[in-house]
Amino acid sequence: MRGPTGLTTAADVTGDVSVECGAVIVGSGAGGATMAAELAEAGVGVIVIEEGGYHPTESFTAESVRALRTLYRDGGGGMTVGRPSVLFAEGRCVGGSTVVNGGMSWRTPGPVLERWATGEGVLAIGEQDMEPYFARAEARHSVGRQDPETIGRDSQLLKAAAEARGWTVVPNRRNQLHCAGTNNCTNGCPTGAKRSMLVTSVPRALALGAQLFADCRVDRVTRTAGKATGVTGHFVRPDGIKGPKLTVRAPVVIVAGGAIQTPALLARSGVRSASGQLGRNLSLHPNAHVTAFFDSDVTSWQGVHQAFQVREFVSEGLILTATNLPPPMLAGMMPAYGRELGELMADYNRLVTAGPLVTDSGTGRVRNVPGLGTQVFYRLTDATAARLVRGVELTAEALFTAGARRMLLPFDEAPEVRSPGQLRELLARPVPRRSIQMYSIHLMGTARMSEDPRRGVTDSFGAVHGVPGLVVADASLFPGPTGVNPMETVIALAMRNARHLIERVGPSGGTGTGSDQA
């Protein structure tokens, strides 16, 4: 598939490639693409390397399984080690997870920034410091409310029920340019209305002279005398076979592979953090969902994904929202088998899926395990489990208020509940922690910022302590969970840290790029 100028895919490459530039960026998601656009605009010669493929807007369809195979790492089937395990998904394509997320764009809450400043001594992270970066991020990605005609009935039902209960409900802020409401966010936006990196900062960086290598996996960050000097990697052929090698020499290496791949790459490159925090402190914002059945058609797949958020319980670390899942994903997660599953799915147009997003504590860890590759370990604490159960209960109560007749809860072997009384009775007994079915798309905290090298992997601006020239630019940086959807925080931090980097090293780090193909 022919791509934009500056893009090189595995299909374009016949031999090993060796290139030189001012800054090499690993990953083209929210952090990497933003960094690329900012640095390119400042005149830095930028090369972006993306492990996934280039899939333009025109290629996106409602085929969920195809999307899982082509746009997500490992088919979207990441699982944490631990009981219960958590299903997690990472985008792997040009544009990264922004191509497949729901497009929620929220500023980091003030109290969270305050904790980062006081707890970890992160500099220049107050609300006032971040304001210009949030404003620019929102302008560049058209962040705003949804046009009313695109809001689906599932969102309207949850909103009406929450309001009837006196709960605070807010319209979701999304990075969208008159979103059509296709409800196809997780398969890639087929109109380009979702302003993912694929249609914003990636083309912007390319237009400003950056180069992008897609289908290319970075194996190591190279260093000389302790200083970052570039990366080595290889192109990946469509059948998964290793292709030609790529060597990039650059005085600045920016790693933006997300909170799982970034610490994994740094660790296999031999980077050690004096803090001992590299790969630790992983938060997931675990989600769970309630499946509620109504008497009449809701047709939740018609209308935008998550039009509203119930914010009444933010102080408890809970946000509730209606999240429609396409049939393949819903069937895959539904706690039913055989004939029973078939009967439940036959009511697909009469059901609503909704649930809590939970602020957790950083009890996860990313490790490279010989023979098994990168593994994610996560321990669900009693406090987070209790919060999840509370979120499920509140969601279910709201859905009964909305008129649901029966519900499936995300707990193994839990019976179907048919009334608020039955719900209360069921949840009056302890819910076994290991029975909770969870998933996550918000992965954070594994290379956290702190001015103190004994507490953090990077300084306040993403520079890795003790490794000159090495920078992190993704949600790994977060000292703790944001409690809201993290994309805008990643983008704003990348804008802020890019400016700091430009001021520190200037475009003299390398204004041009050069290449040799063997």
Add this chain to the structure above:
Amino acid sequence: MAEFEQMLGALAPAARKGLTAALVALDQGARLYPRSRGRRFTRLDDQDAEAYIRALLRRGLVAELVQRIKGLVVMCYYELPAVQREIGYNPAPYIAAVSRRRLESYGPQIRAGEAAVTAPDADAGHADAGQR
């Protein structure tokens, strides 16, 4: 089946190997299940197959593997257009219709927003001017 094989191929190598082995074990392990009378899983009738799966779901780690396999199998099944039509899910015409509506309603704003992407210090058009 082809969809399932492709999906299996997209998984991480360790997960792919583990699930492939688990699939063989699930199929052949049915021979040890009393109601199977020595038959493998793929030879069981619907009732016996369901009973066998339910028996496995009572066994801790085995249950997790069974859930994972089931997840993959049913994902591929519910991706089939005929199955989707049967449950009333037919997104392509809907997507086409709302995409047309978007262009008809907001064409100029959309074009301006898209052009702003590569403009200096882009300030892409806001979807909710006045509502922020």
